[in-house]
Amino acid sequence: xxxxxxxxxxxxxxxxxxxxxxxxxxxQQHGQGADIVLIHGITGNLSIWFMHILPALAKKYRVTxxxxxxxxxxxxxxxxxxxDEMVEDLKALLDxxxxxxxxxxxxxxxxxxxxxxxxxxxxxAAGVVxxxxxxxxxxxxxxxxxxxxxxxxxxxxxxxxxxxxxxxxDVENVVRKSLYVPIQHGLRLGGARKSDRLxxxxxxxxxxxxxxxxxxxxxxxxxxxxxxxxxxxxASSPYRAIGERLRxxxxxxxxVLVPGQGHFYPMQAPEVLLELLDKFLPKVDLN
Amino acid sequence: MDxxxxxxxxxxxxxxxFHSVSKIISSLKDEWEYSGEITPETSLFTDLDFESIDAVxxxxxxxxxxxxxxxxxxxxxxxxxxxxxxxxxxxxxxFIHQNxxxxxxxx
Numbered sequence: 330x331x332x333x334x335x336x337x338x339x340x341x342x343x344x345x346x347x348x349x350x351x352x353x354x355x356x357q358q359h360g361q362g363a364d365i366v367l368i369h370g371i372t373g374n375l376s377i378w379f380m381h382i383l384p385a386l387a388k389k390y391r392v393t394x395x396x397x398x399x400x401x402x403x404x405x406x407x408x409x410x411x412x413d414e415m416v417e418d419l420k421a422l423l424d425x426x427x428x429x430x431x432x433x434x435x436x437x438x439x440x441x442x443x444x445x446x447x448x449x450x451x452x453x454a455a456g457v458v459x460x461x462x463x464x465x466x467x468x469x470x471x472x473x474x475x476x477x478x479x480x481x482x483x484x485x486x487x488x489x490x491x492x493x494x495x496x497x498x499d500v501e502n503v504v505r506k507s508l509y510v511p512i513q514h515g516l517r518l519g520g521a522r523k524s525d526r527l528x529x530x531x532x533x534x535x536x537x538x539x540x541x542x543x544x545x546x547x548x549x550x551x552x553x554x555x556x557x558x559x560x561x562x563x564a565s566s567p568y569r570a571i572g573e574r575l576r577x578x579x580x581x582x583x584x585v586l587v588p589g590q591g592h593f594y595p596m597q598a599p600e601v602l603l604e605l606l607d608k609f610l611p612k613v614d615l616n
Numbered sequence: 617m618d619x620x621x622x623x624x625x626x627x628x629x630x631x632x633x634f635h636s637v638s639k640i641i642s643s644l645k646d647e648w649e650y651s652g653e654i655t656p657e658t659s660l661f662t663d664l665d666f667e668s669i670d671a672v673x674x675x676x677x678x679x680x681x682x683x684x685x686x687x688x689x690x691x692x693x694x695x696x697x698x699x700x701x702x703x704x705x706x707x708x709x710x711f712i713h714q715n716x717x718x719x720x721x722x723x
Binding site for chain 1 (some may be wrong): 669670672689
């Protein structure tokens with residue numbers, strides 16, 4: 330399977346020291362043409378793209394999907410799960426693959442990585458598509474407690490027999506509980522989302538404590554990203570206000586809501602996403 | 617019909633594909649803690665406890681082995697539309713066999 334060993338920096342848990350080490354990142358590449366990179370979110374892996382989105386895009390583009398550190402078939406270091414480290418993994422991967430300019434499409438935390446990459450390496454980022462991402466610097470906008478759509482999500486969790494009560498606003502808890510929600514899309518529809526691999530990521534690494542840290546991707550930095558950016562959010566997603574804020578602060582940003590859809594619409598309604606991408610992609614200079 | 621007979625029903629070409637595929641699956645097996653024998657009737661998701669990512673990786677390793685590409689993404693999408701969303705090893709073998717044959721005809 331295609332894997333690349335990256336020289337990367339993994340902070341130790343003391344945070345003060347850091348040491349260079351080698352980290353294997355698993356990727357898959359399909360199609361020919363201008364480059365598109367697909368970035369999944371926390372607790373996902375590159376297979377989320379394989380049912381519909383990747384095969385459709387690979388008809389016209391060279392599409393690279395990879396597993397974030399800790400996820401899928403990539404190595405699972407103890408720490409280094411903020412967008413700061415993840416963006417360097419992506420940079421090393423793209424350089425290894427000789428991808429000098431690419432469109433970046435990221436779902437959930439993958440959207441934060443895409444945005445961070447465009448801020449850090451503007452010449453390499455032709456454009457960014459953000460699919461319902463929670464951006465660490467803007468997470469205060471995700472007001473689960475007084476957000477009107479919350480009741481919809483809570484009803485859904487109730488229907489699935491997941492009881493959460495007041496600990497709802499604790500994201501770590503929500504992620505843990507979400508592992509017990511049966512898979513809502515794809516080949517393993519109805520199957521258990523919880524797997525040994527996922528439990529090891531959550532129990533044996535600092536991922537849930539780290540991934541929401543702002544570190545260097547500040548609101549100020551986001552406001553200086555000039556490449557075409559397309560934010561597509563689910564109308565009933567808790568992250569919706571984050572997309573609206575991105576439209577306000579970014580100079581070259583379009584914002585679209587997908588009616589009746591929540592956080593996982595890219596997998597649940599891929600045809601809607603593909604249609605929107607068809608309209609957006611011609612606006613991006615990929616070469 | 618026991619598993620040995622089912623194996624015999626495969627034409628020789630498919631039998632050799634089956635051996636390659638089960639070898640590749642075995643090479644990944646430590647990830648899945650599966651100790652049973654892999655037969656043409658083995659189901660990837662039900663019996664081997666595959667996750668979607670394992671199916672994707674298996675696909676890429678099969679491509680590496682045969683040194684050519686197969687339309688796995690489309691194949692997975694077509695399985696996703698079926699009522700029983702699972703893949704038996706023999707289905708996979710048929711899929712590979714068919715594609716190898718088609719590619720031979722095209723050349």
